[in-house]
Amino acid sequence: MTAPRGEGIIAGLARGQRRLLGAGIAVGAAGVVTTLAQPALLAGLIQAAGQGRPLTGPIVLLVALFLADAVLSSSQGVLIGRAGENIVRDTRVLLSGRVLRADLAHLDRQRMGDVHTRLVGDTSLMKVSLTQSLAQIILNGMVVLGCVAMMAWTDPGLMLFTLACLGVAAFGGVGLARALRRAALANREDTGAFGADLQRVLTALPTVKGAGAEDAEQERLAGLADRARASGNRVTVLNALFTPVLNVGLQASLAAVLGIGMVRVATGTVDPAAFTAFTMYLFYLVSPLVVVFISIGTHLQGRAALERVDELSRLPQEDAGVGAVAAPAPPVPAGGDRPAVELRDVVFAYGDRPVLDGVSFTVPARGLTALVGPSGAGKTTVFQLIERFYRPSGGSVLLDGRDIARLPTSDVRGRVGYVQQDSVAMTGTLRENIAYGAPDATDNDVREAVELAGLAEVVASLPDGLDTLIGDQGNGLSGGQRQRLCVARALVRRPEVVLLDEATAHLDAEAEGALRDSLRRIARRCAVVAIAHRISTVAEADRIVVLEGGRVRAVGRHTDLLREDGLYRRLATAALVHDPSGEAPGTPEPTGSHSSGVSV
Template identity: 70%
Template sequence: MTTTTTATTTGSTTTAATTKTAATTPSTATSTATAPRGLVAQLTRAQARFLTGGVLLGILGVASTLVQPQLVAHLIEAVGRKEPIALLVTLLAVLFVADAALSATQGCLIGRAGENIVRDARVLLSGRVLRADLSYLNTQRQGDVHTRLVGDTALMKIALTQSLAQILLNGLIVLGGVVMMALIDVWLLLVTVGCLGVASVASIGVARGLRRAALVNRADTGEFGADLQRVLAALPTVKAAGAEGREEDRLAARADTVRRSGNRVTVLNALFSPVLNVGLQASLAAVMGIGMARVATTSLSVAEFTAFTMYLFYLVSPLVLVFLALGTYQQGRAAVQRVDELAGIPQEDAPAPDGGSGTAPAPVPDASGRPAAASPAPDGGHPAVEFRDVGFGYGDRTVLDAVSFTVPRRGLTALVGVSGAGKTTVFQLIERFYRPGRGAVLLDGRDIAHLSTAEIRDGVGYVQQDSAAMRGTLRENIVYAAPDATEADIEEAVELAGLTHVVAALPDGLDTPLGDHGIGLSGGQRQRLCVARALLQKPAVILLDEATAHLDSEAEAALRDSLRRIARRCAVVAIAHRISTVVEADRIVVLDEGRVRAVGTHAQLVRDDALYGRLAAAQFADGARAGAAAEAAAGTPSGQPAVGVAG
């Protein structure tokens, strides 16, 4: 019984990633939780029932195959003695049919095991990527991660099931055939083994070279895929910069590299059959010559020579398949290695064992920047968010240094500062995308180091600066964080986010489909969609990172009104470059070079803090000029107030 499999090498990459460890002095802790080593082996063992069944059926098929030449020899002898042959012919026919049935069933079982392994690997790896430590994942090429999940798992299936099954079963045929040939004539067997041995050693050398070449080719292919994904993700920028030609040349260079390494794999693959065939042809020629001479001298019967020759022919296909399967397995080993590496991607840490709460609030700066004791929340509970002497950085670059402040359980708290002051990093620490190098971040009085990610993100709604929206309907995007939300809750979130008129104007309302990245909505509408999504979570804290960046003055005014209403029910923390967005904030935290410079209201900070005063004065001056320009364009009579930035 022989089994044939065609394997297609799927491209991937092995990208040497340097982990960007978020760290200050001391270094920020990075999650090192990894999957058990040998994940692929575990998944394979889980399919032991199908694999064992397939192998057992294959062994029966091997036995059926090895018996056939002996029956043919008996048939020849029976014909020579003029004995009845009906039983022998019938038995041979039954063996032929059984061989085919066993082969088909064995192939189905092995194939099913392979599909199960791929499914389990993709599900597990997808989960580990989704729960990966973000600081580590951001250092990886996303195209490489995608290729490992799709291409490497497919090649892994072939290596772990079909290739191994072929090596085992066809190897048994070869071994059994050699034993049967030895029983017939040892000298002819030695001639055969001598010729095949040289070819086999050469083939093993080719197989080793093929594995190395396949690893390089998969790395090159993955680099091409990663570069292609990079370009597609930024295609509007590429077009706007007129960089199509440069990117085309870059991709062409990557494709040339893949071609060169692929050609080496092709050459080594192509060498398998010729190298082995030389040995087979030499064996066949020697056996035919020596065997016929011995038949002529009657030292070997015609029936024995026929059986020996049949076994030799039976060895040809299985032996070729064994070495081809070895080649495929060598390529698949590279995929298995890469899948195991992806399975070991660091995960977000689980809660600390003690699950303890934070202690009393640390001192926070007052409006003048001097430390002052933090007051408890108005309702007597803990602050919604508290930073205690937090330090954080990337490598040697400090981003936050000894940052301490609190966010009340109700009201609007704004983070203000020049670009690079660390405002977005504060949000990422609250979400525990990264961990502080020192100090602690508390939610409702509990250190987030001791909370699960589910507890943190159920209680914190996050509206990102880039207004992430996905392909799907508007409704699917809004309920993404709360899939079981009621219609009443959805309507309330839509109204609070200022999306009511937008939804009413869409052809299918909430069921209007959006393209990739929310295509179909303007930038400002996508931002309000994300606000509605966060509101639907009903979190204790909502983080708004530049939520008004893409809004016009009218939309910004509407969102400010919404924020006032939202802030009555939960804590709202907003990052804003526009001072007009936060002039009515209950508390404004001014960050400067990674430190809390001042805390207070707009009026207090304009009076007491020079940096905030300069920021406010510059923006209101810009707003006044814009208002004057609008007044002139509209022909507003002198002396009448123009609509400008709120101040």
């Protein structure tokens, strides 16, 4: 059995339980000694009976050995079981942390349902591989070796004949064990694929229902379930063959050995008491030998799970390679503070699909900066690079003059608050949701964030105020209320930069106007960068960056861009048609056809 690549991390966790595992093995080894002593004592009991000696002492000793064997076996099972549970717990905690801190560019290549299967199902199977099956192999292997040694001491010739017969039986078991490992690995992969697709469907269930795609999705899931069933059946068949093949071989060997032994007893070549002891050791050998091979099969199935778990533990981490010292700050621009954010010739692609090509612009330390451009221009990607969800393939992103590639992730995200377009609220109270990323936030901090996000009236109208419970995904709040809740969550950490990706998308005109007022207050103390679909929000920006085709097309204020840039004029005109808040200052009346799929 070859060790899976990179097994060191999980094996290190197993080594952390070496005291429990060692104690379990030691107790089990003591049990092996009591087991091996029983045939010898039984042979002595037979001899004592034949010679007319008292039998009370040997019988009491045998009963004591039986009881000790039972106690030691139970204790060994408890110790090994506890070690296994500890390893599973430590592995799940380790892997959860590595998944949470994984580099998104690599994590995106994983299917989340498969990640879930590895964290839950594969870790349980891994426990069997690292603890129970290994312990069974070691302890029952000790019994087998001990029995062989005692049989060799009793009758070397008969022992060699026995080993030859058992070797033939074991040969078929080894081949089945290898096939079982391959089948088990395939089954874990198929089960992970089913779990991944099931999670995809459950996550998008409203969309599935709205599209009437229940039958299509059920058929797709049924196909994946069929694959998992087929590979599971292969595992079942191999498992079912494994024990009978061994048993047939062992029983044939046992019959041959007993036949030859009885002939030798009849001819006087072997003493009856010695043959009785030899036969007892042979019977004691058979069951542990079967357990060893079964445990090898179980261990191989667990190793298949272990390979998948360890593969997850090798996910590249966000802070991997981040230097301890930040890059030197550039000179402070004349006539003002250093920019809060600066992009310098940034290039980025999702796989083979280029998104940004040489993007450069700055965000002042205070004020509102708007990003506008057609769909697919790269606006959200810019935000994800500033948050360091992804790393640019060229150029650099600077935060307060320092390259974020050389800053710890916690430092970057402590300075930058991010409100996504599809914001997520979690099960719990409003207070817990707002203070989610700032557990040390005071009541005053929470209430200030509520005020700035325009959520105060909503909180006042709720029966328990900030202690009102909301359901999963923010059930119980409207879309606009969830959005403002997420804005408050970003503000409570007092970031230096606030990124708002379509933060007004779910707000009506009145709520959007209130949030605009909040943005003006927020922009007085930090930098605010917004992607907005309403011209009324963009028109009030201190600086507007126009993106097109992954490049910066123009930078300026609303009135200047209306006059100087045709794309911005078209975007502004199209947005005004759909903006219920009314005409923005300096915006011409819409004429002609309207663009679609735009964001300003």
